[in-house]
Amino acid sequence: xxxxxxxxxxxxxxxxxxxxxxxxxxxxxxxxxxxxxxxxxxxxxxxxxxxxxxxxxxxxxxxxxxxxxxxxxxxxxxxxxxxxxxxxxxxxxxxxxxxxxxxxxxxxxxxxxxxxxxxxxxxxxxxxxxxxxxxxxxxxxxxxxxxxxxxxxx
Numbered sequence: 001x002x003x004x005x006x007x008x009x010x011x012x013x014x015x016x017x018x019x020x021x022x023x024x025x026x027x028x029x030x031x032x033x034x035x036x037x038x039x040x041x042x043x044x045x046x047x048x049x050x051x052x053x054x055x056x057x058x059x060x061x062x063x064x065x066x067x068x069x070x071x072x073x074x075x076x077x078x079x080x081x082x083x084x085x086x087x088x089x090x091x092x093x094x095x096x097x098x099x100x101x102x103x104x105x106x107x108x109x110x111x112x113x114x115x116x117x118x119x120x121x122x123x124x125x126x127x128x129x130x131x132x133x134x135x136x137x138x139x140x141x142x143x144x145x146x147x148x149x150x151x152x153x154x
Contacts, residue, residue: 017138082148
């Protein structure tokens with residue numbers, strides 16, 4: 001049972017962090033090369049709508065599986081430091097994501113809908129910067145998880 005929860009936990013991380021990596025490192029530069037600003041904004045709005053649905057699922061699975069795995073270890077008092085760091089950085093990531101989704105993405109969607117390209121572009125820049133922060137935090141968290149797990153199993 002524990003292996004299944006670890007698998008779901010890992011898959012959720014891969015979807016969220018991998019999706020940010022793909023969007024930031026590959027999709028964004030390609031879009032800038034090919035599309036005009038208004039087309040870019042429409043595309044990002046559509047991409048975010050799909051990706052953010054998966055992020056919500058990932059967050060739910062991460063919270064459920066992480067909480068269960070902590071429970072199996074006897075609570076936070078019985079976990080390694082890496083688990084504390086993962087929980088802290090994951091919480092920051094979720095807070096940033098909440099701001100992006102409820103604040104900036106909704107604003108971007110509204111601005112794209114009324115074709116206010118200037119303000120939509122400025123909002124997209126803010127989203128991009130926060131996604132960069134979350135991507136860095138996600139990679140950091142993965143490194144903490146892996147090095148912590150290595151210490152536990154060695």
